[in-house]
Amino acid sequence: MLGIIRVLTTDNHEVLQEHGNRMKSIFQVDSLTKCIQDQPHGIYNKETEEIAIPKIVALAKQMAEEDGVDAITISCAADPALEESRVAVSLPVLGAGVCGAHAASMVGQRVGIIGITEEPPIRMKEELSEKFHSFSYSPKIRKTTDLFSTDAKEELLNVVNNVIQSGADVILFACTGFSTIRLKDYLVQHIDVPVIDLVEAQAIAYQLINGEKLG
Numbered sequence: 001m002l003g004i005i006r007v008l009t010t011d012n013h014e015v016l017q018e019h020g021n022r023m024k025s026i027f028q029v030d031s032l033t034k035c036i037q038d039q040p041h042g043i044y045n046k047e048t049e050e051i052a053i054p055k056i057v058a059l060a061k062q063m064a065e066e067d068g069v070d071a072i073t074i075s076c077a078a079d080p081a082l083e084e085s086r087v088a089v090s091l092p093v094l095g096a097g098v099c100g101a102h103a104a105s106m107v108g109q110r111v112g113i114i115g116i117t118e119e120p121p122i123r124m125k126e127e128l129s130e131k132f133h134s135f136s137y138s139p140k141i142r143k144t145t146d147l148f149s150t151d152a153k154e155e156l157l158n159v160v161n162n163v164i165q166s167g168a169d170v171i172l173f174a175c176t177g178f179s180t181i182r183l184k185d186y187l188v189q190h191i192d193v194p195v196i197d198l199v200e201a202q203a204i205a206y207q208l209i210n211g212e213k214l215g
Contacts, residue, residue: 002206003069005059006035007052007076008042018180019075023203032067034059042076042144049080056081057088064089071209073099073202077115077174079123092209099201100172101127107194108170112163114156115174116142124174133168144177153186164193172196 002023010016020031036055043049060072060081071092074082079095086093101124104111110133113120120135138155146152156178160171170193173183179199187195 001067001069002029002031002203003060003063003067003072004031004033004202005056005063005072005074006033007039007056007074007080009035009037009039019176019199019202022179022199023206026200027203027207029203029206032063032069034063043078043080049078053081053084057084060085060093061088064091071206073206075176075199075202077124077176077198078121082123094202094205094209095123096176096198096202097121097124097174098127099205100124100174100196100198103201103204104128104170104172104194104196105131107196108168110167110169111172112136112160112166112168112170113172113174114159114163114178116144116146116177117174121174124172128172134163134166135174136163144175147175147177147181152181153183156183157187157190160187160191164191168193170194170196173198 004020016033020033023029023031036059043052063069073094075096077097079097082095111128111131112133113135115137125132136159138159140155141152176198179197184195184197
């Protein structure tokens, strides 16, 4: 069973379970999800990431010791506390951004990242190394709540098309919220290059760790 750590504090069961539910529906991955406390707006800058790091490490240790999981994933594009958690527990610890970067590297040579921040996640870009092509975002979509506007998917499609025209041969999400709005399902109807969804990438990495059949 995969332990999923969410960095957004919520008591909304549907919101909390959305990543695990998608992993189950697509890849039949069993999971247990918990979130860190006292961060209702999640991680959105360096300060909030620094505050979250000890909380993530503590939760990883708790899940490893008490919850019967055989791996843990930090389901955030920035992979906060990834190195610290790997030191703290003996189980495999995954990060959404790193998982996405590895998946993108397997299917393309010029990875175009799209997100909602001004810069790409550092660890994601480092993992891609020479395969990093570009990072893009829409000035109209800078907050998670913007993803639910009526024209969000169309706006992001325009961004993706520009990235592809500039030479990218695979699209990598840098926002787990793109999974929430099922952006990949929309994009694949309009473009011909692979699209890497971070929630799906974590499930694939977990299956590889456990030697399970993909799909």
